[in-house]
Amino acid sequence: xxxxxxxxxxxxxxxxxxxxxxxxxxxxxxxxxxxxxxxxxxxxxxxxxxxxxxxxxxxxxxxxxxxxxxxxxxxxxxxxxxxxxxxxxxxxxxxxxxxxxxxxxxxxxxxxxxxxxxxxxxxxxxxxxxxxxxxxxxxxxxxxxxxxxxxxxxxxxxxxxxxxxxxxxxxxxxxxxxxxxxxxxxxxxxxxxxxxxxxxxxxxxxxxxxxxxxxxxxxxxxxxxxxxxxxxxxxxxxxxxxxxxxxxxxxxxxxxxxxxxxxxxxxxxxxxxxxxxxxxxx
Amino acid sequence: xxxxxxxxxxxxxxxxxxxxxxxxxxxxxxxxxxxxxxxxxxxxxxxxxxxxxxxxxxxxxxxxxxxxxxxxxxxxxxxxxxxxxxxxxxxxxxxxxxxxxxxxxxxxxxxxxxxxxxxxxxxxxxxxxxxxxxxxxxxxxxxxxxxxxxxxxxxxxxxxxxxxxxxxxxxxxxxxxxxxxxxxxxxxxxxxxxxxxxxxxxxxxxxxxxxxxxxxxxxxxxxxxxxxxxxxxxxxxxxxxxxxxxxxxxxxxxxxxxx
Numbered sequence: 001x002x003x004x005x006x007x008x009x010x011x012x013x014x015x016x017x018x019x020x021x022x023x024x025x026x027x028x029x030x031x032x033x034x035x036x037x038x039x040x041x042x043x044x045x046x047x048x049x050x051x052x053x054x055x056x057x058x059x060x061x062x063x064x065x066x067x068x069x070x071x072x073x074x075x076x077x078x079x080x081x082x083x084x085x086x087x088x089x090x091x092x093x094x095x096x097x098x099x100x101x102x103x104x105x106x107x108x109x110x111x112x113x114x115x116x117x118x119x120x121x122x123x124x125x126x127x128x129x130x131x132x133x134x135x136x137x138x139x140x141x142x143x144x145x146x147x148x149x150x151x152x153x154x155x156x157x158x159x160x161x162x163x164x165x166x167x168x169x170x171x172x173x174x175x176x177x178x179x180x181x182x183x184x185x186x187x188x189x190x191x192x193x194x195x196x197x198x199x200x201x202x203x204x205x206x207x208x209x210x211x212x213x214x215x216x217x218x219x220x221x222x223x224x225x226x227x228x229x230x231x232x233x234x235x236x237x238x239x240x241x242x243x244x245x246x247x248x249x250x251x252x253x254x255x256x257x258x259x260x261x262x263x264x265x266x267x268x269x270x271x272x273x274x275x276x277x278x279x280x281x282x
Numbered sequence: 283x284x285x286x287x288x289x290x291x292x293x294x295x296x297x298x299x300x301x302x303x304x305x306x307x308x309x310x311x312x313x314x315x316x317x318x319x320x321x322x323x324x325x326x327x328x329x330x331x332x333x334x335x336x337x338x339x340x341x342x343x344x345x346x347x348x349x350x351x352x353x354x355x356x357x358x359x360x361x362x363x364x365x366x367x368x369x370x371x372x373x374x375x376x377x378x379x380x381x382x383x384x385x386x387x388x389x390x391x392x393x394x395x396x397x398x399x400x401x402x403x404x405x406x407x408x409x410x411x412x413x414x415x416x417x418x419x420x421x422x423x424x425x426x427x428x429x430x431x432x433x434x435x436x437x438x439x440x441x442x443x444x445x446x447x448x449x450x451x452x453x454x455x456x457x458x459x460x461x462x463x464x465x466x467x468x469x470x471x472x473x474x475x476x477x478x479x480x481x482x483x484x485x486x487x488x489x490x491x492x493x494x495x496x497x498x499x500x501x502x503x504x505x506x507x508x509x510x511x512x513x514x515x516x517x518x519x520x521x522x523x524x525x526x527x528x529x530x531x532x533x534x535x536x537x538x539x540x541x
Contacts, residue, residue: 163385178387276434
């Protein structure tokens with residue numbers, strides 16, 4: 001009797017788990033499915049060979065990649081160094097002040113970040129709609145994630161590893177490089193990927209700062225508006241023609257593929273970084 | 283109070299009236315002890331008596347801990363290691379340490395052994411490989427790792443990992459080796475191996491080890507320091523101590539009675 005009751009509660013529990021899993025996966029599948037269905041007629045080589053002026057996405061894809069690369073170069077090093085500083089070197093009181101700073105930054109709505117960047121960089125500095133203004137605005141959004149994940153990844157490294165390095169007479173920097181950082185790298189890499197993914201998907205800050213252009217982006221940082229994918233999704237949806245709607249959906253598909261590629265790269269980097277850390281001492 | 287000291291022979295390290303506290307918690311209450319040169323000393327005592335805390339004072343491993351207060355003197359070859367002029371990294375090279383759990387670096391097996399020697403500039407460029415091999419042979423790990431020096435140390439068994447950590451510590455040619463319950467997480471075979479190595483170091487290195495295993499202390503130590511509540515209650519030659527300690531509290535501990 002008791003055994004049968006236990007079997008029943010087991011089954012109910014597993015049923016609820018399966019239901020929760022379905023609730024997580026089904027919406028994702030539904031979104032991807034409907035996107036693909038809408039984008040289907042427009043999916044083809046011309047997306048990559050023509051610009052948005054000719055029902056392609058070339059300029060938007062290049063622009064999005066350029067912006068994300070810029071954010072990686074700006075927010076990556078600053079965020080990682082900031083996280084290392086907080087986890088390894090900061091005095092507790094100063095650390096909590098900096099934490100308050102980036103937590104506040106993380107809480108500011110992205111459209112507000114974009115607006116401020118627009119006022120300061122585009123207007124006050126006379127940069128106009130420009131690549132750099134967009135990169136800096138998105139970097140302000142990405143930075144808290146990178147700092148936080150770096151700090152958390154480092155704090156999870158077992159103390160005994162630090163002790164071992166220090167007890168060998170290594171400097172703090174060597175100890176960090178050889179003992180503490182390697183096991184933290186997968187965490188840091190996935191933090192970077194999440195930050196990049198957020199940036200690929202941002203629209204509002206870019207509307208303010210980089211504007212939009214039908215032409216392929218150049219490498220000039222100032223006074224040249226740049227096209228990007230989320231703008232196409234946003235803008236083409238309100239255009240009248242069916243083809244425009246298909247292009248908007250196609251831009252969505254490309255965004256998702258970009259995200260998958262980013263996640264894939266993140267996993268590869270993590271695996272490489274963890275090659276000696278198969279299992280760590282606890 | 284001061285423990286009675288065995289003054290025979292050269293003293294390699296000594297602790298003189300050492301007080302240590304973390305914030306409001308006082309851990310060591312005026313510990314004094316001598317560690318004779320080339321001999322093996324076992325630090326024993328109940329959990330929380332300050333054995334590990336004392337051990338970590340001997341290579342200043344408490345330095346970076348926030349809120350730590352240390353008062354008193356720790357001498358290495360008669361010089362105070364807490365003096366302002368001490369080169370702490372060189373001190374830690376001279377006073378090596380093996381920890382309770384194996385903690386190899388997340389680097390290749392080769393790098394684990396060679397890193398310390400390279401950083402401290404001990405080995406000439408061309409002799410790295412042969413010196414690394416010699417150290418790995420010393421700890422009896424060479425045959426197990428010779429074909430995977432470039433591989434991760436975490437594929438090794440726990441006992442082998444601990445031997446690798448010992449090789450890492452020995453590679454920088456320390457004068458004193460501190461061991462913090464080095465076999466508590468190991469199987470009997472690896473334990474025996476580590477103990478044999480401790481034996482083989484006698485004479486050329488001063489060894490201080492913390493253990494909860496009284497048989498181990500009796501087997502391997504020349505001298506025993508018994509600690510209780512942050513004090514060194516008794517220090518005596520191991521044979522004498524285990525034959526019959528002079529302090530009633532040591533006696534009680536050996537018999538498993540509360541002091």
